[in-house]
Structure formats: C-alpha cells, structure tokens
Amino acid sequence: MSIDAAQGPSYWLRRLGGAVTGGVARVGYATRFLGAVLWHTPHAFRRIHLTLREIYFSGVLSLVIILMSGMFVGMVLSLQGYETLKRYGSDEQLGILVALALVRELAPVIAGLLFASRAGSAITAEIGLMKATEQLAAMEMMAVDPLARVVAPRFWGGVISMPLLAALFSAFGIFGGYLVGVRLIGIDEGAFWGQMQAGVDFWPDVTDGIIKSFVFGAAVSLIAVFEGYDSKPTAEGVSTATTRTVVISSLAILALDFVMTAFMFRGAA
Amino acid sequence: MNRSAIDLWVGIFVALGLGAILFLALKVGNLLTLDRAPGYRLEARFDNIGGLKLRAPVKAAGVVVGRVEGVRLDSQTYEAVTTLRIEREYQFTKDTIASINTSGVLGEVYVGLDAGGDPAMLKDGDRIAKTQSAMVLEKLIGQFLFDKAQESKPLQSGGTSVGGGAPQGVKK
Numbered sequence: 457m458s459i460d461a462a463q464g465p466s467y468w469l470r471r472l473g474g475a476v477t478g479g480v481a482r483v484g485y486a487t488r489f490l491g492a493v494l495w496h497t498p499h500a501f502r503r504i505h506l507t508l509r510e511i512y513f514s515g516v517l518s519l520v521i522i523l524m525s526g527m528f529v530g531m532v533l534s535l536q537g538y539e540t541l542k543r544y545g546s547d548e549q550l551g552i553l554v555a556l557a558l559v560r561e562l563a564p565v566i567a568g569l570l571f572a573s574r575a576g577s578a579i580t581a582e583i584g585l586m587k588a589t590e591q592l593a594a595m596e597m598m599a600v601d602p603l604a605r606v607v608a609p610r611f612w613g614g615v616i617s618m619p620l621l622a623a624l625f626s627a628f629g630i631f632g633g634y635l636v637g638v639r640l641i642g643i644d645e646g647a648f649w650g651q652m653q654a655g656v657d658f659w660p661d662v663t664d665g666i667i668k669s670f671v672f673g674a675a676v677s678l679i680a681v682f683e684g685y686d687s688k689p690t691a692e693g694v695s696t697a698t699t700r701t702v703v704i705s706s707l708a709i710l711a712l713d714f715v716m717t718a719f720m721f722r723g724a725a
Numbered sequence: 726m727n728r729s730a731i732d733l734w735v736g737i738f739v740a741l742g743l744g745a746i747l748f749l750a751l752k753v754g755n756l757l758t759l760d761r762a763p764g765y766r767l768e769a770r771f772d773n774i775g776g777l778k779l780r781a782p783v784k785a786a787g788v789v790v791g792r793v794e795g796v797r798l799d800s801q802t803y804e805a806v807t808t809l810r811i812e813r814e815y816q817f818t819k820d821t822i823a824s825i826n827t828s829g830v831l832g833e834v835y836v837g838l839d840a841g842g843d844p845a846m847l848k849d850g851d852r853i854a855k856t857q858s859a860m861v862l863e864k865l866i867g868q869f870l871f872d873k874a875q876e877s878k879p880l881q882s883g884g885t886s887v888g889g890g891a892p893q894g895v896k897k
Contacts (some may be wrong), residue, residue, distance in 0.1 A: 505728055512731045514737045555753050620742025627745035629755060649752070650789070654780065658762035666746070 486682050492603050493611050493681065499604035500612045506605070510613025514575035518621060521574055522567055526558075526625035529566060530632030533557055538641055550643055551652030554633035558666045559656065563626040565713050566674035571618055572705035576680035579610050580701040583684025584694035592685075608686060611677045618673025619666050626665065665722045671712055676705045764791060764812045765849035768821040769836070771893055774805040775859025776834045783809050784826075785838040790815045793836060809836060809853075819843040824857035834859070 493549050517603045539555040583606060592602040630652075637643045657660070680701050687697030774796065783791040795808035811817070820841035827834050838853075847853070 504729075508735045509728075510729055511735045511738065516734045517740075519738065559749060559753065617738075620739060620745070623742055623745035623749060626753075627748045652753055653755035654782070656754045658750045662746075662749045662754045 474603075482686075485686070486678070489682050489685065490678055493608050493678070496601065496604040496608040497612065498599075499573070500608040502598075505608035507554040507612050507616070508607045511617050514571070514579065514610075515611050515617030515621060518571060518574045518617070519624070521570055521691065522621045522625050523628045525566060525570060526563070526628035527632040529562055529625075530554060530558060530629030531636045532635075533562075533629070534633040534636035534641070538637065538643070547643060548647040549651055549655075550633070550637045551648040552655035555630055555656045556638065557654045558626045558629040558633075559662055559719070561665075561713075563622045563629060564665050564668035564672055565709060567669065568618065568676060568709040569706055571614070571621060571673070572676045572709065573702050575614060575617070576666070576676045576701050576705050577698045579614070579677070579680040580658060580684040580687070581694055581698045583607070583610070583681060584687035584689075584697045587685065587687060588689040589692055590689075600684075607681045611681050614677030614680065615670070615673045617681040618676070619669045622669030622672075624664065631697060647657075658721065660722075668713065668716055674710050675708045679705045679708060764810045765848055767809045767811060767817075767849075767851055767853055767866065769807050769809060769853040769856050770799070770802075770804045770857050771825060771858045772808065773822075773825075773858040773861060774807060775825055775861055776827075777807065777836065777859065781812065783833050783835060783836045783838060785815065785840065786816070790838070797867065807836065816846045819845045819847060819851075820855065821847065821853055822855040822857060823853045825859040871876075886888060 508600055533554050534550060537550050538547055539556075541547045541553065583592075586602075586606065592606065595602045595605060634648060638645045638648050683697040683701045683704070687693045737764045757850050777793060777796065779793060779796060781793045782789045783793065791811035792811055794805055794810040798804070799806050809823075817838055818840045820843040822839045822841070824837045824839070825834060841854075
C-alpha cells in the first residue's frame, strides 16, 4: 500500500494504459487468429472425419440439454403468455406468441448460451490441456499444424452444430408450448396452429433466427478455440481460460443479439 | 467411439436439425400453404378496405373459409380490388354480400361473406357485386359531427327567426 502510494498516480495511469492496450492487442490477435483458422478451413473439410467428430462432441452430445431446455422454455412461455393474453381476451393468439418468441429470439440466444457452457467450455479445456501437456508443440515437431488439425475442425464443428441445435430448440419449444397450451389449458388446437401459421412467416421470422444462431455459433466457437489456444499452459491457466470462454461468449451472444435485432427490427408496420 | 458410429450419430443429428427447420418452415411458418390448399378466386371491390392486409381471413358466419390473396387499387374507379381465395368445399350464392369487419376492438381485420338466397352460385373469377366498405373511425366521427351540425342548424336558424321575431313582437 505504501509502495503504491509512493508510486503515485502515474503508476495507476500506466496500469490502466497497459490494461487497455493489452485488451486491444488481444482483440487484434483474436482477429489474426480467426484469419488463420479460416485459412485452414479447407483442411477441416478435406479431412471431414475430424470435423464430424467435433460435430459429434459439440452437437450430438448437446442434444439432450438443448431439447430438454427447449421443451421447458416453451411450456413456461405458454403458461406465462396465456396469463397475459387472457386479460385482453385474445388467448387464441398464444400460438403466435410462443412461436415468434422462440423462433426469433429465445431459441438462438438460450441455445447459444447453453452451447457456450456445454460445448464451448469443453473445447477450451481440451485445447488448453493439449497445450499444457505440450501436445500442440509435439504436433508442430511432427510438421502437423495444430491450427489445421485441432483448431479448424473444432471451429467448424461448432459453426455447423449451432443452427441445427437452435432449430431443434425452437421445434421442441413449440411442441412444449402446444402441450401446455392445448393439452393442459385447453386452447382450441386449430386456433393455436392456425394463428401461428398466419402470424409467423418463414421469411423473415424463421430465417432471422437461423442467421442469429449461425452468428452465435461462429462467435462462441471462435472464442472457445481462441481462449484454449491462448491459455497459459498451467492447470490454473486452463481453468481461467475455460471460465473466460463462458463469460465472454455469453456477453458476446447477448451483445450481438441486440445489434442483430436492431438491424432486423422492421418498425411498427 | 469408432468412426462409423460417429458418422451415424452425426447423420441422425443433422437429419433431426434439418427436420426441425422443415417443421419451422411448413408447420409454423406456412411457407407452402398457397400451393397446398387450392381453391377458387373471387373478386370484391370496396370503396375503402381500412386496415385489411394480405392473407387476412375470409369468414362466413365466423368460420374461416379462405384468405385475402391480393389487394390493389383500380386506377380508373379508385376502388380497392381484393382477390379472395375461397376453399373449394365452400360455395356462395350470387347475391352474397362482402363486408370488411374487425374482430373485437383490437382484433384483426377480415372480410365477412353473407350469403343470400340466389340459387346460382359464384364461380372462379366472379365478382361479388354487393360490398360494404370498412368503417373508418375518423370518417365515422366526422360523419357524426356533421350530422349533429346539420341537426342543430335548422334549430338554430329557427331560433334566430324566433329571436328575430321576438323583438318585433316587443316592438309591436
């Protein structure tokens, strides 16, 4: 404390400056890293089994949590939406409410958050541990580029899995909303589906959701592989990197979601 | 986990995902309903269609029997020309009246069909002769105020004549 005080305000100013330039440099490094991953993309598709393996780990193994969450979110939406719509005597509109909320917003965002914590953290931990146990260095010794062999397939596995997971989230959410709205509460089945079909358009409602989930998949996958690749090669470094992946991915998803929704917002008409 | 098992699981996953997108497109977003439900088309001309939108329902006795397929303006008569696609199983008489209604206060705008007693039926491409335009609230209020003003005018002029007569009477 006395040392800090002795160093005066210039010390803190230097630390602030260091933190800012360090952060900006890290963003620059991440961008360069993205370029390198994209450069090695052909490798991920030429050796398709590497990418398929990653789709299995990040997509197929996330299915259970995504489908369960989708169901429950749809069921809750149905209950809550009914409560509110009933006040205006328009509870027949429940189908539209559930479908639009899920397809446009909730499915990409919640599936993205779950994907970040279920698959993104696993990717970071795996790559971080590979780095800590010097497997990446060993690959380089064998003239195998870890970016091509390890990073690019994981990145593309995530990018491909995410839209499919979000679409499944939507479909199961709507099914959950149907179960609660029609089977439990007793809204007319024809009105539920009919209003939904009249109010939801494939273009742009469903496609907006698919675009969002695609962008979230790319963002989460990039953050996950970058944090793993850039982690300190120690046990603590891997754990820090895993935490950072989940935190930064979640913030990135919510921020990107706002930006994209602002772009896709079509005004009152 | 060997390679073929992974291929199988990824295949199942991708098929499920594409199935979900297909479900969203067909069951939720009715991408193909226009092709799926053929019907016949009727034309109805209105002075004013109010807030009628494309794909609004066409109802008879409250039952949805079709959709509004096209809305355009006739540049000769300045009437709104709507094309209604009616499901084939429903037939309407020649003297059917088409009107533009709103369901509830906040509800959607729809076209209502009231069948008459004519034995002849409307066929594909026919025009519905009798139509009733949308009630536009501003016009209704304007009409109401105008009527009120009309109502009070003769009263007022009578009043002035009486008032004009009274001083005369006083003068007498």
